[in-house]
Amino acid sequence: MDPCNTPACQSAREIFHELDDYYDDHNLYFQTISSVLDAANLLKVDQRLKLILSQPKNEIMVHCPVKMDDGRWRLFKGYRVQHNNVLGPYKGGIRYHGEVKLDEVKTLALLMTMKCALARLPFGGAKGALKIDPRSVSRSELERVTRRLTAALGNNIGPDYDIPAPDMGTNAQIMAWMADTYINFAESSTKVTARGVVTGKPLEFGGSAGREKATGQGLVYVLDALLPGMDMDVSKLSFSLIGYGNVGSWTARLLQARGSQLKAVMDHTGAICNEAGIDAEALAQHVQATGGVNGFTGADAIDAPNFYSTPVDLFIPAALEQMVDLEHAERLQCKVLVEAANAPTTPRAEQHLLQKGVEVLPAILCNAGGVTVSYFEWKQNRQSETWDEELVDERLRKVMTRSAERVLATAKRLDCSMRLASYAAAIAHIDKVYEMRGVFP
Ligand SMILES: NC(=O)C1=CN([C@@H]2O[C@H](COP(=O)(O)OP(=O)(O)OC[C@H]3O[C@@H](n4cnc5c(N)ncnc54)[C@H](OP(=O)(O)O)[C@@H]3O)[C@@H](O)[C@H]2O)C=CC1
Numbered sequence: 001m002d003p004c005n006t007p008a009c010q011s012a013r014e015i016f017h018e019l020d021d022y023y024d025d026h027n028l029y030f031q032t033i034s035s036v037l038d039a040a041n042l043l044k045v046d047q048r049l050k051l052i053l054s055q056p057k058n059e060i061m062v063h064c065p066v067k068m069d070d071g072r073w074r075l076f077k078g079y080r081v082q083h084n085n086v087l088g089p090y091k092g093g094i095r096y097h098g099e100v101k102l103d104e105v106k107t108l109a110l111l112m113t114m115k116c117a118l119a120r121l122p123f124g125g126a127k128g129a130l131k132i133d134p135r136s137v138s139r140s141e142l143e144r145v146t147r148r149l150t151a152a153l154g155n156n157i158g159p160d161y162d163i164p165a166p167d168m169g170t171n172a173q174i175m176a177w178m179a180d181t182y183i184n185f186a187e188s189s190t191k192v193t194a195r196g197v198v199t200g201k202p203l204e205f206g207g208s209a210g211r212e213k214a215t216g217q218g219l220v221y222v223l224d225a226l227l228p229g230m231d232m233d234v235s236k237l238s239f240s241l242i243g244y245g246n247v248g249s250w251t252a253r254l255l256q257a258r259g260s261q262l263k264a265v266m267d268h269t270g271a272i273c274n275e276a277g278i279d280a281e282a283l284a285q286h287v288q289a290t291g292g293v294n295g296f297t298g299a300d301a302i303d304a305p306n307f308y309s310t311p312v313d314l315f316i317p318a319a320l321e322q323m324v325d326l327e328h329a330e331r332l333q334c335k336v337l338v339e340a341a342n343a344p345t346t347p348r349a350e351q352h353l354l355q356k357g358v359e360v361l362p363a364i365l366c367n368a369g370g371v372t373v374s375y376f377e378w379k380q381n382r383q384s385e386t387w388d389e390e391l392v393d394e395r396l397r398k399v400m401t402r403s404a405e406r407v408l409a410t411a412k413r414l415d416c417s418m419r420l421a422s423y424a425a426a427i428a429h430i431d432k433v434y435e436m437r438g439v440f441p
């Protein structure tokens with residue numbers, strides 16, 4: 001069956017039609033909610049829950065006037081989408097990107113609801129974004145725009161209400177500016193706890209050990225849990241990556257430390273390949289110094305079609321959404337596609353891969369390490385504790401392994417793909433909580 005024309009797609013279309021919303025088959029939000037509704041149908045959940053999940057609770061849009069270094073003013077558009085908070089405060093990253101759109105932020109917020117529920121974290125789902133290319137502004141402009149955005153969001157964020165974190169284009173420094181701005185607006189009695197308004201902060205300012213590498217580390221723990229069942233050994237694998245930012249570069253370094261070999265990488269500056277293996281640490285330093293993989297002397301430049309068709313055991317997208325479409329999927333020569341990025345695979349690409357025997361490990365399972373260590377940071381802030389990296393890693397491994405086992409068991413029970421199983425395992429938890437809380441008339 002066409003994955004963009006299932007009964008769940010028809011129900012999604014009907015819901016959107018009633019709300020006067022229109023989405024075509026290529027729309028990321030339509031694709032994602034259809035897949036979530038497919039999973040809800042497998043569980044036969046009540047229609048009420050499907051309606052609740054099909055749209056976010058709140059979509060906040062702000063416009064921030066900022067004075068640039070040359071004295072001119074610019075207006076920046078910001079978003080915070082709060083999808084669901086039945087499990088706890090809204091939680092999710094803030095993205096800075098020049099091309100960001102509301103539908104993308106809505107999709108990422110929905111995925112955060114699913115991700116936190118699958119990992120059994122006491123959080124709901126949210127995501128934010130600022131339409132800005134962070135590389136095109138100076139450091140002081142970046143600070144001013146971040147402070148403006150935080151002030152504009154005001155009480156729409158808070159340590160007990162909605163807790164942002166880093167995502168594409170943002171980092172620990174940006175989180176520190178957000179926390180500082182929020183603390184300045186907070187009442188005196190809450191200033192000490194107010195820094196818990198964001199996670200992914202610098203270590204010196206309430207951050208957690210292990211948060212920077214957490215998404216890559218969590219992904220490695222998921223592979224530890226699942227690969228043996230596929231007769232694969234993490235110490236003998238080859239892999240390629242799209243994106244060499246926080247998630248891509250940490251995934252590469254941690255997999256290499258376990259004995260895997262990095263063969264090819266692509267980012268917006270180009271693609272590179274070395275059949276004998278790329279030094280992940282040296283490449284991280286090159287990207288840090290130059291802004292991209294282009295020009296790295298430890299590998300040869302290749303074009304995008306060759307990058308996609310490089311034979312590897314694991315293909316790991318760690319950049320933007322929808323980067324693996326049907327045409328790319330037809331080129332791929334891998335055994336497993338491991339989603340480090342959010343929503344990197346289109347439904348038609350996934351269907352093609354599954355038909356040709358490639359396993360697809362879904363993002364809400366593979367990249368939940370980031371939000372899990374964010375939860376540890378939030379917990380440490382609330383309890384005035386400082387955990388060392390060993391403790392963080394041990395607890396992270398436990399959460400990731402249990403989630404992987406949950407997905408495997410659900411896939412077996414419902415006889416479905418790992419993606420549908422991951423959504424089903426998340427929805428079953430949310431459903432139970434709604435049922436226990438009862439219906440407010
Ligand atoms: N940071 C986190 O904790 C988490 C992140 N994620 C997800 O992981 C993914 C990556 O995030 P993160 O590593 O934090 O982001 P970063 O900004 O650190 O890195 C993004 C990477 O993607 C590359 N990229 C951007 N556009 C393209 C393109 N058109 N083609 C190829 N490469 C491109 C960037 O390359 P260049 O710099 O050359 O543009 C960069 O290497 C996102 O989907 C994010 O939502 C998920 C969970 C947690």
Ligand SMILES: O=C(O)CCC(=O)C(=O)O
Nearest residue numbers: 092093165167370371374
């Ligand atoms: O650490 C967090 O709270 C958010 C991480 C995130 O944005 C994501 O998992 O996509």
